[in-house]
Amino acid sequence: MNALNIALKDFQIFLKDRGAVINLFLLPMVFILVLSTAMQGLIGGDEDSLVTLPVVNLDPDGEAAQALIDALNEAGGIKVRLYDQAEAQALLEDLEIERLLTIPPNFTVDVAAGRPVTLRLVSHPDANETTTESVLRVVNGVGRGMSLQTQLIASLEQMGAMLAASPPEFQVFTAEKNVAQAQSQFERSRTAPLVAVEQTRPENLGERVTEPNAVQQNVPGYTIIFVFITAQATAFSIYREKKEGSFRRLLAAPVSKAALLAGKMIPNFVTGLIQIVVIFGVSVFVLPMIGLDRLTLGDDPLALV
Template identity: 25%
Template sequence: MISKLLATIRKEIWLLLRDRVGLSILFLMPMILIFVMTMIQDAAFKTLNEKGIPVVFVNQDRDSLGSMIEYGLRNNDLCTFYDSIDGQPATLESAREAIADGKFLIGIVVPAGATAAIRENVTALIAETIDNSGDTTHTDPSKVAVIDSVEISILIDPVTKKSFITSITSNLREFISEVKTKIMFETFSKEIAEIIPDNNGKGPSNAFQRTQIIRYNEEYASRTSDTVVPNAVQHNVPAWTIFAMFFIAIPLCGSIMKEKSEGSAFRLHTMPTSYLLLTQGKLIVYVMVCLIQFMLMLSVGLYFLPMLGLPKLVLGHSMAGIAVLTIATSLAATGYGVLVGTLASTEQQGAIMGSLSILLLSALGGIWVPTYVMPEAMRQISVFSPLNWSLDGYYQLFLRQGGLSDILIYSLKLFLFFVITLGCATAINKWKRRV
């Protein structure tokens, strides 16, 4: 039995070595694919992170509101701040013209007297409140100050994404709210100090500057202290490695078809050996091919992509998890290749069936486009793709810094897929032999 297995392994290795074009497809094309797709999608992932939006700022206010917005934009990673155009201070007209020419995506213009208008409205509102002493029945509606009467102009390039505009406007609202709160606090404190002065005769006018009630802290949810930011490398290297592994279904199917066309399959069936034993040699050889593919793809992410100025692939902390998941993915890919080769009647039929089905499974599995940017209906369908199981497992290891226990469920799914496809291939082969 061992001699038969070794003979089938030797046969498959010689078939692979003789097919130089097939070897180049198996090893070189996936590496080129990773280079090309990572370079293309790098800008897209930067866009998803929304960093460095070019913004030109025109401060006509020269007071608290203008200063607060300018300070916030200058110290925010969201945008790249500009307050001058071609060496000259930005104005409303020059900013509008520059944005129309595509030099900036967004322009922000704070009008003159904006802070004074807010201060006047807040002062009037507080004075009205204190004068009425909480009794709103005697309030004259015509005397109530109109809040939010300041108009800040936002100039937008037509090509700007809606998410960029939403991010900028939400930041502006935060700055304006902070200025209004500060002015209200200071004005209210002065009014109270006039009625009930403190021991030093000074109101707490500077208390707002010394106290910040709410602060924000952003962090990525991870079980370790390390933070890995999602980028094109972290997605494309595992994604297209998985695609390359499953793409061996085509040469594996071709090997099975060649045996059928040359008549060697018929001679093998006459031997007192099960179909499963005959396919074990193919399984072992092509699992080894998958493992070699994985090592080559990892070397691309670790060494070659950083040479192009792209981020280095972060593998996480669980080498055991990577090994188990990679072996499970290799088994699932080879099992699927055997099933396609058993179903197909001709080599052309097998090539079409294998390539189209793998393209469909990879598209559904999040290989081309991450599942988190898919519509909800497509996300629900994607959970049935074995490529999605493998990709989610690598996400757990590379992005979420998970361990072996975190990818066991994905590995079990892939191994079960391997068993089912191999079982179906055996049953179909028996049925075809009877026919």
């Protein structure tokens, strides 16, 4: 009897134990699947993705309301999605959407008349506070820009009305021309702003660090945990055989203690490798088929092996 014979015997015993086979392959994948699904989107993700802002427009025919929506989309970082009021409220309560912006009725009329208008941004208590603050800053910036434009146009119209009573030689520019010129400059400021910010990442400051997603974090971690659990099978096997008396017969056999120890360790080592290959293979090829992220093996998979 040598180490290979002992290892083969332990393999045969292991394959007859269906519970051990389930613990080896099925149980780790259940843990990884459940936790990766629950944490999908909470860990890692695309940093450059737009934040979806649900909007209820109670002034659907208003030009100012549509201009506000267009300005939010053009502001950067936000993608507006329109909802019905009842539907949006139900989704907000169920946390299917985290925040909701409501444009009030008569928004266009009130803005044109110079009356104060309040945009209502409601966020769920469990919403990400950092994202909500970012959305609020964008909405405030767009709102202030619209307010400034409205006040400037109103001032130009008022100035034109005052100049209307002046002699014709003083009426060089009419109110209509002034307003048209101001609106033209507003449009130009959106497409070709006077001050622009350019973001760069100098190459000499190091490479950009990519944060792992839920799959990349859970799969290696739980693989290590379950490999250690599988390693306990070796100690338990020796303990059980010692308790049942079969270990004494192995010690009495013409085999060295080193061969006996190797025979007990080989099955555990091989099953651990098989477990890692199966878990990683499922994470690379199967998880993307059910909508989860793919496990990446890095820039040098051979080094990982």
